[in-house]
Amino acid sequence: MLSLSGAEPEVRDDAAIGLHDQPLLVADGVAKSFNGVPALRDGRLVLKRGTVHALCGGNGAGKSTFLNIVMGLLHRDEGSIRIDGVAVDFRSAADALRHGVTIITQELSPVPEMTVAENIYLGREPKIGGLVVDFPKMRRAAKRLLDDLEFDVPVGARMRDLSLAQIQLVEIAKALSHRADIVIMDEPTSAIGEHEVHILFNALKRIKARGSAIIYVSHKLTEIFEIADEYTVFRDGRFIESGAISSIDRNHLVTQIVGHEIKTVEKGRPNEGAPILLEVRSLSRGSHFKNISVTVAAGEVLGIYGLLGSGRTEFLETIFGIHAPTAGDVFLDGKRVDPGNPKKCIRQGMAMVSEDRKDTGLVLCASIAHNIALSSLTLRAVSGFVRRKAEAAATDRMMKLHRIKAASPNVAVETLSGGNQQKVVFARCLLTNPRLLICDEPTRGIDEGSKQEIYAFLREFAAKGNGVLVVSSEAPEILQISDRIAVFRQGRLDHVVDGHETTQQMLTDLAS
Amino acid sequence: MVANVISNVATGARSKSIAAIGPYLKSFSIVIVFVVISAFFAVANEYFMTWLNWVNLLRQSSINGVLAIGVTFVILTRGIDLSVGSVMALAGMIAASLVTSTNQHFVLWAVLAGLGTGALLGLLNGVIVTTFNVPPFVATLGMLSMARGLTLIFSDGRPVPNLSESFRWIGGGSVAGVPVPVLILFLVFATGWVVLSYTTFGRYVYAVGGNDKAAKTSGISTRTVIASTYVISGLLAGLAGLVLTSRTTAALPQAGIGYELDAIAAVVIGGTSLAGGRGSLVGTLFGALIIGTINNGMDLMGVSSYYQQLLKGAIIVVAVMLDQFRK
């Protein structure tokens, strides 16, 4: 039952504890600094066999840093990690894999030009005579793996043709294909829909039954209460508490994560008879969505709910001019919006928080300041020159307003924690003073405290007479912020329901 | 509590200073490489450190420097421009044809024709890359051959000699003891540096190279930005062509062969990433100076040109290796 391949125990605790009671992994006092700034001060975790252990904490709490250390992707400054009582210090991911530890990292890293099967078996391709890759065998193995997991992804497809959710599923399958003892999942569900989450959880239950253990990170607390057995909370790089999930409630967990109690946002109703801000008239785009007409009034938040692949993202991107529609028109404040031109859309008063911050939201290698200023440069520049003072002031204001946690506005965005990166995207969009804010999954990867801040912000933004168009796969989120909810199904707008009276059950029924 | 606050303040201050020094440190390391190489040649040859030699060295580096500055813009957007050597030959040839003894036009027309040729070919590169989605490597490789072909057709494979006195001033003249090509280099550098650091266009160049999709979502016309960098590169190749032609006092159809490689080498030694989005003109300038110093120093030491090739290649690779190592 112990599948630690190749690891001879060197230091073993002599205590007479049975193998079953001994924790699989014990980490203590793990610390790590970047350029003298501590990211993790005291990381602790005790992982038992056959459990799902939720690692909770706000953005920048040090979860990813801790997990990357366990996996050997980063090297710790201090602390100890023991697996099955044996002190370990992995130098690389390959090292960790040999010892039965595998990870699905927060930032995905597919090879876009390779097929699904090639990605899954990258670096350990089955070979004929040790030389030639045995493609049929590889494809069969990949197919069996995906079928076992009930993941609906074609094994022969190239990664670049897959949706973000499918890429995420492939990465999950890849990690699970190692049949490791310890599976680390750093926000595996941030990009996938409720349906896929359900499938994933079934797979996790089977892994658990096998005696393996899972470290699970997610900002979606509903998921944690559904799948986790135990939990550990980090805050500001420190261990705060741990215990059995059955012994606490949601409020307690949120308070531990955030460090203080948070209020959920109350939403008021927008004024009756407010003028129409955005009007979409029978908009279509090829096979993605057809004949969609919808309006957003000044002061209103319109939520768009639907399953993955129901055309929601395409719809938003078409309104914002990233794609040109095949038919139909968009009007903002009564004026027709030029199709297929994001620049003009921004000038007319739109802004968009896009779905995948790494792909379309941020220039990762550029600084926070440069990213925040990017959209508004033209608006603020005089005769082509950047107004540096104004820019610095605006960046500073935005970083404070959105509580972006970073050493300085000059550090590269890629060094920020996922949630802080998302806040930078928000800051960039708001700096252009938009009247209509288009958000595609605006709280992806954002912690509970910041989520409520964003909800409050969106409501407040609308209350000032602006409009918000928001897509989310999370029903509770849509219900919490929307005045009206448009339900998409297979590229069509089926229903528009009142956001103040609908329940979660009604919503999911309408969408499926 | 108090201790906590103090430690926060301390780490905050330290990280701020680190973040502030970071970029300078980066351009500083290339300066160190430059100083080390210069010191080596200074010890090896007493003539190296003379004023006269430095003026000479700067003049020798000026053409490559101007080319490299243009190529930096392109590389920052994750592109490449292989055509600069041929473009400079064509620009020089067309300009020269207007200022021969049998065809005495204004020098101004010749200069404008040379620059215009460069900009036009650059624009063509830019349009082919952005509108027709041809990879930059292929598009500019094609231009490398086409521009050379045009130069040979235009000149019928013969040099154009006997250029007018005033035209020869561009490459051979000097102002207050400083050679005109060196002045041109510093003028181009200063302008380029201001454009990259202080204008919105400069910011867009970095953004497009860092992530073109995000730049587009942010409302930037990525095509215009990318095409503009090729125009800049072509324009500066035209300028370099004028300087070269003027200095050799004749337009040669085979001028500038292989110059694109030295230009790209200068950019890369200067720390600009071929993956786009990172780099600076300060680095490029020193990159060009390092290459110039190596050439000049080895000439002085009487190293055969065969060995020069070998050593130069090795130094380029080692310089970039050190840069990677530091990261």
Ligand SMILES: Nc1ncnc2c1ncn2[C@@H]1O[C@H](COP(=O)(O)OP(=O)(O)OP(=O)(O)O)[C@@H](O)[C@H]1O
């Ligand atoms: N490579 C790096 N260089 C500098 N700072 C870093 C680096 N990686 C992480 N940090 C910093 O360390 C802190 C912890 O980051 P980490 O990614 O571990 O947070 P997290 O808990 O995973 O947050 P999230 O939920 O947002 O993903 C953050 O403040 C982050 O800015």
Ligand SMILES: [Mg+2]
């Ligand atoms: Mg993280």
